[in-house]
Amino acid sequence: MNKIVALMKKDIKLLFRDKMAVFFTFVFPLVFAFIFGSIFSGDGGGSKALKVAVVDLDQTEQSQQFVKSIEEADEFTVTLTSEEKAKDLVRRGKRVAYFILPEGFGEDYKGVFSGSPPEILVGIDPSRTAEAGYLEGSLMKLGINRFEQAFSNPAAMTEQLDASIAQIEESDDIPQEWKSLLNDYLPKMKELTELDMGSEEGFGFGDDGEANPMMPLKVTKQEEVVQRSGPKNAFSITIPQGVIWAIMGCVIGFAISLVQEKTLGTMNRLIVAPISRTQIVAGKALGCFTAQIAVVALLFLVAYFILGVRFNFPKLVLAAVASGVCFVGLMMFFASLAKTERSVAGITNAFLLMMGMVGGAMIPLFVMPGWMQAISNFSPVKWAIVAFEGAIWRNFSYTEMMTPVLILVSIGVVAFILGTRMVKLEEA
Amino acid sequence: MIQVESLNKRFGNIHAVRDVSLKIHPGQIFGLLGPNGAGKSTSISMMTGLIDADSGSVSLSGLKPQSKEARHKIGLIPQSIALYEELTATDNLSFFASLYDIPKNQLQSRMDWALDFVGLKDRATDRVSGFSGGMKRRLNLAASLLHDPDFIFMDEPTAGVDPQSRNKLFDNVLELKELGKTIIYTTHYMEEAQKLCDQVGIIDHGELLALGTVGELLKQHGGDTQVSISSDRGVKEFKSSDVSNDLIQALQTSDKVYDISVNSPDLEAVFLNLTGRQLRD
Numbered sequence A: 001m002n003k004i005v006a007l008m009k010k011d012i013k014l015l016f017r018d019k020m021a022v023f024f025t026f027v028f029p030l031v032f033a034f035i036f037g038s039i040f041s042g043d044g045g046g047s048k049a050l051k052v053a054v055v056d057l058d059q060t061e062q063s064q065q066f067v068k069s070i071e072e073a074d075e076f077t078v079t080l081t082s083e084e085k086a087k088d089l090v091r092r093g094k095r096v097a098y099f100i101l102p103e104g105f106g107e108d109y110k111g112v113f114s115g116s117p118p119e120i121l122v123g124i125d126p127s128r129t130a131e132a133g134y135l136e137g138s139l140m141k142l143g144i145n146r147f148e149q150a151f152s153n154p155a156a157m158t159e160q161l162d163a164s165i166a167q168i169e170e171s172d173d174i175p176q177e178w179k180s181l182l183n184d185y186l187p188k189m190k191e192l193t194e195l196d197m198g199s200e201e202g203f204g205f206g207d208d209g210e211a212n213p214m215m216p217l218k219v220t221k222q223e224e225v226v227q228r229s230g231p232k233n234a235f236s237i238t239i240p241q242g243v244i245w246a247i248m249g250c251v252i253g254f255a256i257s258l259v260q261e262k263t264l265g266t267m268n269r270l271i272v273a274p275i276s277r278t279q280i281v282a283g284k285a286l287g288c289f290t291a292q293i294a295v296v297a298l299l300f301l302v303a304y305f306i307l308g309v310r311f312n313f314p315k316l317v318l319a320a321v322a323s324g325v326c327f328v329g330l331m332m333f334f335a336s337l338a339k340t341e342r343s344v345a346g347i348t349n350a351f352l353l354m355m356g357m358v359g360g361a362m363i364p365l366f367v368m369p370g371w372m373q374a375i376s377n378f379s380p381v382k383w384a385i386v387a388f389e390g391a392i393w394r395n396f397s398y399t400e401m402m403t404p405v406l407i408l409v410s411i412g413v414v415a416f417i418l419g420t421r422m423v424k425l426e427e428a
Numbered sequence B: 001m002i003q004v005e006s007l008n009k010r011f012g013n014i015h016a017v018r019d020v021s022l023k024i025h026p027g028q029i030f031g032l033l034g035p036n037g038a039g040k041s042t043s044i045s046m047m048t049g050l051i052d053a054d055s056g057s058v059s060l061s062g063l064k065p066q067s068k069e070a071r072h073k074i075g076l077i078p079q080s081i082a083l084y085e086e087l088t089a090t091d092n093l094s095f096f097a098s099l100y101d102i103p104k105n106q107l108q109s110r111m112d113w114a115l116d117f118v119g120l121k122d123r124a125t126d127r128v129s130g131f132s133g134g135m136k137r138r139l140n141l142a143a144s145l146l147h148d149p150d151f152i153f154m155d156e157p158t159a160g161v162d163p164q165s166r167n168k169l170f171d172n173v174l175e176l177k178e179l180g181k182t183i184i185y186t187t188h189y190m191e192e193a194q195k196l197c198d199q200v201g202i203i204d205h206g207e208l209l210a211l212g213t214v215g216e217l218l219k220q221h222g223g224d225t226q227v228s229i230s231s232d233r234g235v236k237e238f239k240s241s242d243v244s245n246d247l248i249q250a251l252q253t254s255d256k257v258y259d260i261s262v263n264s265p266d267l268e269a270v271f272l273n274l275t276g277r278q279l280r281d
């Protein structure tokens, strides 16, 4: 075992001495994750404004006005769209929430003293609970405006009062005493407004109750089961991709180093030494595995502390070990195919780039068209990405994790066995 | 004692080594002399257990070269510079040392000894990539001696080396002999074989053509000595197997002798006589 560790240490040391290898295994993946993450995090990341989709089903002057007030508010960035699209946007994590102004919104909006407060249907991405309170508060603030508007527009107020008087007259569920009281009171109110009453005066009544017309808005929350296909933090996508690039760097580096031992002749020293071939192979495999775990650790540390990516640690370990096994196996397989550094680099690069392309190392899996996702099933890169994403934003259960993990381990074991069988350690 | 019996190795159509048998006594330097592609490296590979022979056997003091015990006793200096260029001399040595079961408390002294032995003590912490060809060759030797092997196989250890490093390496070989090591030394320089080796085997096309001390080889295959006498009668050249007698007779018939040259045969001549070709083309 000591000798295997000595072999591994030597390879890790060599990896760090090779500036190009260090760049491609450590620096490039970080740069990749960072740059692409920043590009994609146009939505959500950075700016304080919450991205919301707004649907105006009422299409009245009031509803349009209210939409405008949402649009003008600093708290929101608004996309006006249809109900279906709005819900879809939230489900896919593209928007934090949607607001639907149902039919009748405008009517209720005007009713400062009677009827129910205008209802607004709100669907919030359940994972954004932190923003939910803030979002509701901001909405309420906008709702309060309707009182200001009512009081600062005497004509509208008068009209509103007339409507209210008529409404009270007609309704039969209001006790007679109340009716007379209101009938007495409201016309006086009307007179007052005609004298251009200030808007800031508070009104004592309206203390509680859903239907209290003095509530600025009635926010009806709609349960949105978000069938997430994309995460909210763009780095959650680009970090697994970066990890793949890093792992590819390790695989290529170690496949080359194995072939190089042969072409340089250092392999002869290893074979002649009192260690078994199994130990030699194990040393290489362990080196490649350790390097992979190291880059995964590095990328996820950066992801956690700098990019704010959150993940499930035990599942991350599971993903890292499974992909480590897979790519160590592939490394051995590629190293067994070629006799020169050049050809092993060529073969490994070509294969991994192809697998990376269809496997989601460049284009995120969840935005791929269906046919491409089907092809991607054949790429070990896809399963590695799925495993890492399962630990980050796909919220996989352990059972769900098993699919990518078992696929990765199987590929790794088969490739490793093939590789070790075919590899000739002695002179190229 | 190294005993090799009718070793054979084929690579496809090439019969790289055919029926090679040798006996090398402890403490001797055995030279395997032959041109490119003669089968020197292949022979060494089989003797060190690097590759398996198609047939025949190798015994290192009764041990098979593949056995763990034998491996502790084998020191192979590969023909190529088998070092990690991006590591320092010390890093290389400590890595290769770690493959052997050298007691921890002896490790440092073994490394110091090896570096000192090849004269690279002052370059210990430099990367190999910055070494000259000769320095790399010397480190290549040092890396094979850390575990104090009994059987040292040197495959063309002076290839591509400046005269200074070459002389240092010659000294090293002789020092190792003095330490009681058994050395197998391959080369295509007959001067090296002639200078260093107790026994020489001449190999060509995988076949061991002749075997013996340098003196024996010269006697058996060197042919006659070339004698040339320049006198007032002109230049007289002849081949002689009994130089002193022939010379006395020749001188008796000449009045005024200006110049005498006696060219005794060398291993080059031995090779020429054995193969009809020059050792180096």
Ligand SMILES: Nc1ncnc2c1ncn2[C@@H]1O[C@H](COP(=O)(O)OP(=O)(O)OP(=O)(O)O)[C@@H](O)[C@H]1O
Binding pocket: A427, A428, B011, B014, B015, B016, B034, B035, B036, B037, B038, B039, B040, B041, B042, B043, B079, B188
């Ligand atoms: N792995 C191999 N595969 C195929 N042919 C080989 C292999 N190794 C050696 N040979 C062939 O076997 C023959 C002997 O090669 P070998 O390397 O033993 O020669 P050598 O005496 O060491 O030559 P040199 O002085 O050039 O090192 C050559 O014809 C060579 O081409």
Ligand SMILES: [Mg+2]
Binding pocket: B040, B041, B042, B079, B155, B156
């Ligand atoms: Mg050779």
